[in-house]
Amino acid sequence: MTETPISVSELLTDPAGVPRARAMLQRAEWAGRAFARYDKPAVDAIVGAAAAAGAARAREYAERAVRETGFGVVEHKVLKNVACSTGVVEHYAGHDYVTPRVDAAAKVVEVPRPAGVVLALTPSTNPVATVFFKCLLALMTRSVVVVSPHPMAKEVCADAARALGEAAVKAGAPDGVIQVVDEPSVPLIDALMTDERTSVIVATGGVPVVRAAYSSGTPAIGVGPGNVPVLVDATADLAKAARRIVDSKSFDNSVLCTNESVLIVTEQAATALLRHLKQAGAYLLAPDERDRVAAMLFPGGRFDIRFVGKDASWIAAEAGLRVPNRTRVLLAPFDLVVPEEPLAHEKLCPVLGLVRVPTARRGIDAARAVLRLSGRGHSAAIHSADPQVIMEYGAAVEVLRVAVNVGNSLGSAGLETNLAPTMTIGTGFFGRSSVGENLHPSHLVQWTRLAYNRDPAEPFGDFSGLTPWQAPASRNGAVPPYPVASNQRGDHPATASGGGQAYRPARSELNGSDASALREQIRRLILEELSQLAGG
Amino acid sequence: MTEELISFASKQDMLAKSKQFWNPDKTQFWIDSGVPLVIDRREGYFIYDVEGKRLIDVHLNGGTYNLGHRNPEVAAAVTAAMQRFDIGNHHFPSLARTALAEALISTAPDGLTKVMYGSGGGEAIDIALKSARHATKRRGIVSVAKAYHGHTGLAVATGDERFATLFLADRPDEFSHVPFNDTDAMEAALKARDVAAVIMETIPATYGFPLPAPGYLAGVKKLCERYGALYIADEVQTGLMRTGELWAITKHGVNPDILVTGKGISGGMYPVSAVLATEAAAGWLTEDGFAHMSTFGGAELGCVAALKTLEITGRPEVRSMVHYIAATFTSGLSTIQAQYPDWFTGIRQDGLVMGLEFGHPQGAKFVMKRLYENGVWAIFSTLDPRVLQYKPGILLTPAVCEELLERTEVAIAKARDDAAKGARP
Numbered sequence: 001m002t003e004t005p006i007s008v009s010e011l012l013t014d015p016a017g018v019p020r021a022r023a024m025l026q027r028a029e030w031a032g033r034a035f036a037r038y039d040k041p042a043v044d045a046i047v048g049a050a051a052a053a054g055a056a057r058a059r060e061y062a063e064r065a066v067r068e069t070g071f072g073v074v075e076h077k078v079l080k081n082v083a084c085s086t087g088v089v090e091h092y093a094g095h096d097y098v099t100p101r102v103d104a105a106a107k108v109v110e111v112p113r114p115a116g117v118v119l120a121l122t123p124s125t126n127p128v129a130t131v132f133f134k135c136l137l138a139l140m141t142r143s144v145v146v147v148s149p150h151p152m153a154k155e156v157c158a159d160a161a162r163a164l165g166e167a168a169v170k171a172g173a174p175d176g177v178i179q180v181v182d183e184p185s186v187p188l189i190d191a192l193m194t195d196e197r198t199s200v201i202v203a204t205g206g207v208p209v210v211r212a213a214y215s216s217g218t219p220a221i222g223v224g225p226g227n228v229p230v231l232v233d234a235t236a237d238l239a240k241a242a243r244r245i246v247d248s249k250s251f252d253n254s255v256l257c258t259n260e261s262v263l264i265v266t267e268q269a270a271t272a273l274l275r276h277l278k279q280a281g282a283y284l285l286a287p288d289e290r291d292r293v294a295a296m297l298f299p300g301g302r303f304d305i306r307f308v309g310k311d312a313s314w315i316a317a318e319a320g321l322r323v324p325n326r327t328r329v330l331l332a333p334f335d336l337v338v339p340e341e342p343l344a345h346e347k348l349c350p351v352l353g354l355v356r357v358p359t360a361r362r363g364i365d366a367a368r369a370v371l372r373l374s375g376r377g378h379s380a381a382i383h384s385a386d387p388q389v390i391m392e393y394g395a396a397v398e399v400l401r402v403a404v405n406v407g408n409s410l411g412s413a414g415l416e417t418n419l420a421p422t423m424t425i426g427t428g429f430f431g432r433s434s435v436g437e438n439l440h441p442s443h444l445v446q447w448t449r450l451a452y453n454r455d456p457a458e459p460f461g462d463f464s465g466l467t468p469w470q471a472p473a474s475r476n477g478a479v480p481p482y483p484v485a486s487n488q489r490g491d492h493p494a495t496a497s498g499g500g501q502a503y504r505p506a507r508s509e510l511n512g513s514d515a516s517a518l519r520e521q522i523r524r525l526i527l528e529e530l531s532q533l534a535g536g
Numbered sequence: 537m538t539e540e541l542i543s544f545a546s547k548q549d550m551l552a553k554s555k556q557f558w559n560p561d562k563t564q565f566w567i568d569s570g571v572p573l574v575i576d577r578r579e580g581y582f583i584y585d586v587e588g589k590r591l592i593d594v595h596l597n598g599g600t601y602n603l604g605h606r607n608p609e610v611a612a613a614v615t616a617a618m619q620r621f622d623i624g625n626h627h628f629p630s631l632a633r634t635a636l637a638e639a640l641i642s643t644a645p646d647g648l649t650k651v652m653y654g655s656g657g658g659e660a661i662d663i664a665l666k667s668a669r670h671a672t673k674r675r676g677i678v679s680v681a682k683a684y685h686g687h688t689g690l691a692v693a694t695g696d697e698r699f700a701t702l703f704l705a706d707r708p709d710e711f712s713h714v715p716f717n718d719t720d721a722m723e724a725a726l727k728a729r730d731v732a733a734v735i736m737e738t739i740p741a742t743y744g745f746p747l748p749a750p751g752y753l754a755g756v757k758k759l760c761e762r763y764g765a766l767y768i769a770d771e772v773q774t775g776l777m778r779t780g781e782l783w784a785i786t787k788h789g790v791n792p793d794i795l796v797t798g799k800g801i802s803g804g805m806y807p808v809s810a811v812l813a814t815e816a817a818a819g820w821l822t823e824d825g826f827a828h829m830s831t832f833g834g835a836e837l838g839c840v841a842a843l844k845t846l847e848i849t850g851r852p853e854v855r856s857m858v859h860y861i862a863a864t865f866t867s868g869l870s871t872i873q874a875q876y877p878d879w880f881t882g883i884r885q886d887g888l889v890m891g892l893e894f895g896h897p898q899g900a901k902f903v904m905k906r907l908y909e910n911g912v913w914a915i916f917s918t919l920d921p922r923v924l925q926y927k928p929g930i931l932l933t934p935a936v937c938e939e940l941l942e943r944t945e946v947a948i949a950k951a952r953d954d955a956a957k958g959a960r961p
Contacts, residue, residue: 030857
C-alpha cells in the first residue's frame with residue numbers, strides 16, 4: 001500500500017470559513033438582543049471588568065504585538081494599551097449611553113438604542129489598542145462586537161479580544177458579546193461586511209479596506225490614512241516644539257497615522273529649530289544621505305513595507321549611514337511638496353520630511369500640498385504662538401483636527417489634548433468618511449425620540465424613575481442561562497421578559513472599594529508608563 | 537422535466553390520487569384534522585403548501601430538520617459529494633463512512649468506540665438490539681411504556697402496542713414495557729438477569745416529552761450494570777444539540793453502552809442512521825463483520841451530509857444560539873401560560889425539546905389545528921394527544937422566534953375557545 005494521503009478536497013465547500021463567520025454573526029445577533037436591555041449598573045460593571053482585563057495584560061500584548069508584526073515600540077504600545085482600556089473608560093466615566101433622557105421643556109424622551117452588531121476591522125500598526133478601543137466603545141453602548149484583525153496581527157488581537165470578552169461575560173455580559181475571527185481573509189471579511197446581521201462596520205486600515213467597508217451596503221464608519229504636515233513658525237517656543245516633534249515622530253516608531261510626516265518650518269525659525277531638533281535626537285541627513293535613504297525607502301517610487309515601524313538607527317544602518325547612537329528621527333530635507341517627491345508621502349517609520357518656507361503663508365500652502373498627496377481629512381499640527389496664523393492654518397488645511405503646540409501622535413488621538421481619546425480618527429467628507437470626529441461611544445448609539453404634541457394643552461408624561469432596562473437575572477449567572485430541564489429548575493423559575501434575557505449576572509468584582517483600589521492601581525500604572533516615556 | 541413527472545390538475549386532484557395510490561387513511565386524517573397540508577417548496581424553517589401558504593416548521597420531523605430545510609451548507613456538501621460518490625459499496629471500507637465514524641466517536645460520550653450504520657432510525661435500533669443480544673447472549677429487551685423507537689422488526693416490539701399488534705409484531709415474551717420514571721418497576725424487570733438491554737429515549741418523544749425525573753436515567757444505568765444489561769440511549773430525537781448539548785444523555789451523567797442517532801444526523805438531505813457502541817457491545821464486528829448487512833446503511837452521500845451536519849452542530853456559536861433560543865422560549869411560553877393557566881397547563885422543556893400540555897384529553901389537536909391556520913406546523917403527541925410537540929430549530933433567528941411566539945399565543949387562545957365550546961378536535 002502507498003503512503004499517499006487521501007482527502008476529498010472538493011467537500012471543503014468553503015475553505016475561507018465563511019459559514020462559520022456567519023454563525024458568529026447570528027450568535028452576535030442573539031447576544032446583542034440580550035445586551036440591549038441591560039441597565040446602567042450592569043453595563044458599568046461589564047465595561048470596568050473588560051477594561052481592567054485589558055490593562056492588566058497591556059505589557060504582554062504590547063510585547064506580543066511587536067513580536068508578531070515586527071514593528072513598533074513596546075513601551076509606546078503599553079502606553080496605548082492602557083490608554084485604550086482603563087484610560088478610555090475613565091474618560092467616559094461620567095457619560096451615560098444607557099439611561100433614557102427626559103427633556104420636559106421640549107416634551108421629548110430619548111431612549112438609547114445600541115448599534116447592535118459592530119464589525120470591527122482593526123489594523124496591524126495599532127493592533128491591540130484598536131481592539132481594546134472598539135470593544136470598549138461597543139460595551140459602553142451595549143453593542144456586541146465581531147473583531148476581524150489585520151492578518152499580520154491576528155494572533156495577539158484574537159487573544160486580546162478574547163480576554164476582554166471573557167472578562168465581560170464573567171461580569172455578566174451575554175455570551176458571545178465579543179467574538180473574533182481567527183483566520184481573516186478577503187472573502188471572509190467581505191461576507192461579514194455584506195451580511196445584514198452586521199449593523200455597522202467600524203473600519204480602520206488601509207484605503208482599500210475602508211473603501212470596501214463603504215461599498216458593502218452596510219452602514220460604515222471608516223477612517224482613511226494620514227499624511228501629517230506640521231508647521232513651525234518663529235513665534236513658537238522652538239525648544240519645546242523640537243522636543244515634541246521628535247517625541248511624537250518617534251512614538252511607536254512612527255507606525256501611527258497620526259505621526260508627523262513632513263515638517264514645514266519658516267526660514268526665520270529654521271536654524272534654531274534644527275539646533276533644538278538635533279538636541280532632541282533628530283539627525284539631519286546630508287543631501288547624499290537623504291538621496292540614499294529616499295531611494296531605499298521608496299524603491300520604484302513605492303514605500304517598502306520592510307521599513308514600517310523600524311527605528312531610526314536601524315534604518316540609518318540599512319542605508320549605510322553612521323548616525324549618533326541616540327538618534328530617534330532622521331530629518332530628510334527637500335525643496336518642494338509635489339507628487340514626484342517620495343519624501344513628501346506618508347512614511348510609516350521615523351523619517352521626517354523637512355521643508356523650509358519663506359513665510360507662514362507659504363507654509364500653509366505646503367501643508368495643503370502634503371494633504372493633496374494623501375491624508376485629507378485626517379490631522380495636522382502647528383507650533384506657533386500666533387492665533388492668527390493658527391486660525392489661518394486651521395481654516396486652510398483640509399483636515400478635521402489640528403494639534404496645536406503638542407505632538408500630533410498623541411495630540412490628535414486625544415491623549416494629550418482634550419479631543420476624544422481615540423484610535424480611530426474620523427476623516428470626514430474630506431477623507432470620504434461619514435464621521436469627522438474622533439470615534440467615540442456616541443457613534444455607536446442612536447436614540448428613539450418620544451416626541452409629544454407641542455400643543456400646551458397636551459400634557460407631558462411623568463417619566464421620573466422609569467427605565468425600560470433591567471439588571472439581567474439568571475439562575476446560574478450566565479446569559480443565556482444553561483438550559484436546565486424544566487423539572488429540575490427548583491424554586492427559581494426564569495422570570496419573563498420581552499426577549500427572554502431577564503437574567504442576573506454574577507456581581508462584578510468591580511464594586512465599592514475594590515473598584516477604587518483598582519482604579520488607583522491603574523492610574524499609577526499610567527503615570528509610570530508616562531514617566532518612562534518622557535525619560536526617553 | 538419535473539413538471540412532466542409530477543403533475544396534477546389541482547390540490548383536490550392530488551389529494552384524491554394520494555388516497556387512491558398512496559395512503560387513504562392518513563391522507564383523509566389530515567383533511568379531517570383541519571391540516572390539509574401538501575408541502576411544496578421549503579427553505580430554512582419555513583415550509584410552503586402547494587397553494588403557497590407559509591408555515592413555520594416546529595415539527596421538523598422529530599429533529600430531521602434541526603438545521604432547517606435544505607440547509608445550504610449541507611446541500612453544498614452533498615452536491616459536491618455527488619460529483620464523486622454515490623451510495624457506495626457496503627462491503628468495503630469507505631472514505632466517507634470511516635471519516636464519519638471517527639467524527640461521531642470523537643463527539644460521543646466516553647466509552648463508545650465503534651460505529652454501525654443503518655439507513656433509518658428503526659434499522660439502527662434493530663442493530664443496537666441485535667448487538668446487545670450478541671454481547672450478552674440474552675434475549676430480553678426492556679423499554680418504557682409508550683416508548684417509540686421505530687417500526688422495524690425489533691424496534692416496533694419495543695414500542696406501544698398501537699403500532700405493533702396490528703401487524704402481529706408484538707413479542708411480549710421477549711419485550712417487556714415498564715412505566716416511565718419508575719425505578720422499582722425497572723429493577724423488577726431486570727432482576728431475573730435475562731435482559732440484554734434497556735432501551736430508553738432520553739426524553740420519550742411520541743409520548744409528549746415527559747421529562748425523566750432527576751436521577752432516573754442514571755438510576756436505570758446503575759440497575760443495568762447491577763443486572764448485566766446494556767443501556768441503549770435512543771438519541772434520535774434528543775441528540776444533535778436539541779437540549780443544548782450534543783447528546784442529551786450527557787446531561788444525565790450517563791455513559792451509555794450503545795447510542796443511536798438518526799433523523800437530524802444527515803441534515804434532512806440523505807437518510808442515514810448510526811449506532812455508536814462500546815467495544816464490548818460491538819463484539820460481533822470483530823467476530824463476524826458480515827453478520828449484519830445493509831446495502832443503504834451508511835450510504836456515502838448520507839455520510840457526507842452527516843459529516844457536515846455534525847460540523848455545523850458542533851460549532852460553539854451554535855451551542856450558544858441554542859441556549860439563547862431555549863431561554864427565549866422558556867420566557868415567551870411562560871408568559872403565554874400565565875394568561876391561560878387552566879388551558880395551557882404545563883411546559884415540559886429541556887432546551888429545544890418541548891412538550892406543551894393542555895387541559896383536555898385531545899387538547900394538542902385543537903392547538904395543532906389553530907397553529908396551522910396561524911402559519912405554524914407542530915404536531916400532537918400520538919401517544920398522548922394532550923401534549924403538543926414543540927420543536928423549534930437550532931439555528932432559529934431572533935426574528936422568527938418572536939414571530940413564532942406571537943402566532944403560538946394567538947393559536948393557543950383560539951384553541952381554548954374551541955375546546956370550551958366542545959368542538960371536535
